[in-house]
């Protein structure tokens with residue numbers, strides 16, 4: 147069995163919660179997928195609490211919820227429910243806790259570590275119908291939203307008020323803010339503006355028991371008690387269900403400038419990144435594409451990228467117009483000092499969006515090339531970027547695999563992306579071996595196995611091996627205290 151891609155499905159007979167009566171026997175749905183009917187009392191309870199129109203159990207309705215953005219992982223849930231209020235979430239969790247029914251919380255299912263992958267007999271609690279913008283407070287520069295609002299809707303609500311919500315995961319048009327908080331998502335602006343955690347001021351959370359808590363407030367400073375909100379940020383749906391998020395907004399930058407530089411050698415791009423940081427410029431975006439990715443993006447988006455270069459850097463600075471002009475000129479100078487082939491400077495917003503599209507479309511462009519796209523998330527200190535990229539390329543050669551690498555170079559966060567086919571078992575085995583080596587190398591270089599996509603099921607075994615015993619013990623105890631019956635996202639992140 148592969149080490150970090152778990153078995154895709156369990157036998158149908160293993161799926162029932164003790165003491166419950168099945169409404170119907172388990173059925174085989176398709177290639178290896180099984181579905182178990184939820185216990186009749188659970189189903190009836192959920193229909194009564196949420197309304198029958200918010201409870202799905204038909205096989206054809208469940209299939210879209212049997213996977214997330216992670217390749218090669220599929221599992222049918224027992225049902226999917228769509229609460230509309232925090233009270234409904236609380237009531238559903240209370241019922242689930244009493245009947246020991248596993249709950250997998252889901253936003254838009256764009257996660258890349260299998261976090262919202264169902265377990266065989268679970269109820270998927272999908273938050274997308276809780277998508278209201280509740281309050282924009284101009285006096286305190288905060289935005290209160292329901293957890294199912296998309297990241298784009300958050301950005302748009304801030305923008306409409308002349309304000310700015312910076313975190314921008316590549317999936318922002320569809321990912322939910324609840325999913326972003328649960329994964330502590332990063333994005334293209336992480337280098338200057340930080341990640342989701344840096345913008346969360348408060349959370350409403352429903353615990354597995356059904357009890358609800360509010361943690362945080364609109365104060366810039368608050369050291370009263372443990373920072374509970376920080377516990378739930380990045381908890382990947384294992385400690386509670388986030389139903390409302392209070393976000394910090396910042397003033398909109400007055401100006402921005404976007405540049406793209408191409409390089410014949412990888413080291414020249416890596417040195418450019420180091421020199422930009424050493425010059426004390428913190429661009430809002432400093433992104434990288436390797437040769438394979440450049441070719442796929444050009445084939446897909448027809449942006450006019452040169453195909454004979456090894457590396458492409460997308461650089462963007464924002465802020466006061468004078469500072470932006472100065473920083474853009476400096477970045478161009480640094481790229482040229484490092485023998486870049488070409489620098490393109492966007493003349494206006496449309497051109498800037500066009501250049502940024504090269505990076506934003508990287509995953510979609512790679513995904514067209516092969517039946518299975520496995521996007522990894524190795525992260526290293528910035529000083530080790532060139533070494534890490536060289537290692538990824540050597541590993542691709544060693545295992546005869548196709549890997550396109552792109553990512554947030556300013557953050558040291560790389561996305562080596564395997565272009566493969568899950569039906570080809572020998573190749574999938576080589577992918578396993580190669581990714582193990584890549585993660586081990588990232589850690590050897592002082593890095594981590596995930597910079598932003600989380601552990602989920604995909605990286606559970608690595609977390610176990612890389613985290614010290616004391617920390618693992620505290621994580622397990624915390625989870626046991628908050629979820630003594632183990633109903634929330636069982637089998638994810640920790641055993």
Ligand SMILES: Cc1cc2nc3c(=O)[nH]c(=O)nc-3n(C[C@H](O)[C@H](O)[C@H](O)COP(=O)(O)OP(=O)(O)OC[C@H]3O[C@@H](n4cnc5c(N)ncnc54)[C@H](O)[C@@H]3O)c2cc1C
Nearest residue numbers: 253254255256257261316317322324325326328332383388
């Ligand atoms: C094309 C593409 C580009 C991406 N780019 C980026 C990127 O640049 N940066 C980045 O960090 N990630 C990126 N991702 C990964 C993914 O989009 C993020 O992890 C995102 O935050 C997931 O949001 P979601 O609503 O889809 O959550 P889901 O995938 O539905 O869930 C993710 C996890 O959060 C939990 N969860 C969801 N909602 C809640 C809630 N309300 N309460 C408690 N737990 C909850 C789930 O149980 C699960 O464990 C990308 C994914 C794709 C497909």
